[in-house]
Amino acid sequence: xxxxxxxKKFKPLVSQANQxxxxxxxxxxxxxxxxxxxxxxxxxxxxxLIDGMNEGSDIGGAGAAGVRRESNGDGDSGNRNGSxxxxxxxxxxxxxxxVGLLLSMPRQGLGNSAIASVASDEQLEHYGGRWAAMAIxxxxxxxxxxxxxTTADLDGDEYVLNGEKIFVxxxxxxxxxxxxxxxxxxxxxxxxxxxxxxxxxxxxKLDRLEHKLGIRASDTANFTLQNCRVPKEALLGSSEVKVxxxxxxxxxxxxxxxxxxxVAAMAVGVARASLDETRTRLAEAGxxxxxxxxxxxxxxxxxxxxxMEADYEAARLLTLQAAWMADNGKPNSLQASMAKxxxxxxxxxxxxxxxxxCGSVGYGENELLEKWARDAKILDIFEGTQxxxxxxxxxxxxxxxxxxxx
Numbered sequence: 575x576x577x578x579x580x581x582k583k584f585k586p587l588v589s590q591a592n593q594x595x596x597x598x599x600x601x602x603x604x605x606x607x608x609x610x611x612x613x614x615x616x617x618x619x620x621x622x623l624i625d626g627m628n629e630g631s632d633i634g635g636a637g638a639a640g641v642r643r644e645s646n647g648d649g650d651s652g653n654r655n656g657s658x659x660x661x662x663x664x665x666x667x668x669x670x671x672x673v674g675l676l677l678s679m680p681r682q683g684l685g686n687s688a689i690a691s692v693a694s695d696e697q698l699e700h701y702g703g704r705w706a707a708m709a710i711x712x713x714x715x716x717x718x719x720x721x722x723x724t725t726a727d728l729d730g731d732e733y734v735l736n737g738e739k740i741f742v743x744x745x746x747x748x749x750x751x752x753x754x755x756x757x758x759x760x761x762x763x764x765x766x767x768x769x770x771x772x773x774x775x776x777x778x779k780l781d782r783l784e785h786k787l788g789i790r791a792s793d794t795a796n797f798t799l800q801n802c803r804v805p806k807e808a809l810l811g812s813s814e815v816k817v818x819x820x821x822x823x824x825x826x827x828x829x830x831x832x833x834x835x836x837v838a839a840m841a842v843g844v845a846r847a848s849l850d851e852t853r854t855r856l857a858e859a860g861x862x863x864x865x866x867x868x869x870x871x872x873x874x875x876x877x878x879x880x881x882m883e884a885d886y887e888a889a890r891l892l893t894l895q896a897a898w899m900a901d902n903g904k905p906n907s908l909q910a911s912m913a914k915x916x917x918x919x920x921x922x923x924x925x926x927x928x929x930x931x932c933g934s935v936g937y938g939e940n941e942l943l944e945k946w947a948r949d950a951k952i953l954d955i956f957e958g959t960q961x962x963x964x965x966x967x968x969x970x971x972x973x974x975x976x977x978x979x980x
Contacts, residue, residue: 578891588663591666598675602672613678621681624682657901663839666893670843670846670847671843673844673949675791683707684708692811705748707742707795716959717958717962719754720976726757731806736801738781738797739753743792749772749773750772753768753769754768755769767811777799779798781798783795834911834963835897835906838914842886842893842920844921844953845889846886847946848924848928849883851941852936882927885920889917892916921953925946925949929943
């Protein structure tokens, strides 16, 4: 059974991540929110430090990368708290500081998580220590990853990629881009695979950088792939080129089972930051929150705060459950989507609710509450929108296929 307390061996990691959030992220949070597309150079040394923590520990470090699924036999032998759970706990603390800065940290992108999740041992060795972004979304294939039109054609010992990718987080700064493409458009979702593309590949052309509502410290790039050639070994995971109509897309989607809890953790961190600040502001205004009394008998602001805090706790526990299941070799597609859906929605609701409760303090740019409210929305969108997560949950609970329930 999962123990919902922070494991003793992870407490130093959580403390370190909180210190980074407090001493590094918070002081420069507003600076890089206002200076969109400026690279936060302060993060270089921090990223190197986290790399060292990851290399020197068997439980992972405080960053966002390194979520390789561990096999635990049939999933019933033992109770393991591993790198998935430790990474989630670290991300919550770092995003309490600033989610945009976490996404700007070298070698801590979602592409790194994809590589860590499904890469072969040879690929892990070859691409280790490099910063990877993830390119899935296309102009006509946003929420439906199976509708990807970017093609990958085998030509001798190379694949030739052609297509367009948009909203690639850290795409301009990363060393590698994990590009999702189809081996055969006529087959559908079973032909979707992912490829590792060097950022300086001449066939990978940067179109533009997006100006965004939130996470402005992080660059978001749009790319065109024009006869972009990559070696066969760049096919992420198994180098087997056969299209498996039963396992092909499912194998690619396993990436999300590991990365969606990470995005949920980002949302949990932002929601907690908003609640912590609001609790302080309410106390200053003389509003007492009594955890021993019914909410309806308290100040309206206190009752609203308790409601938001309950949603936050539910999101946090679902996120920890999804990560714990991955560490223990248990199928967690349902739980990963439930965590992402709940945390994404809760983060938006809580951050906006906190702005409302704090009034002018929450709306002004001299405080971070308004920034957190802007940052929150992307956490409900990327790695699968709220609507897509609920659709996945419904399919799993009802035993329906994607063809049965759209």
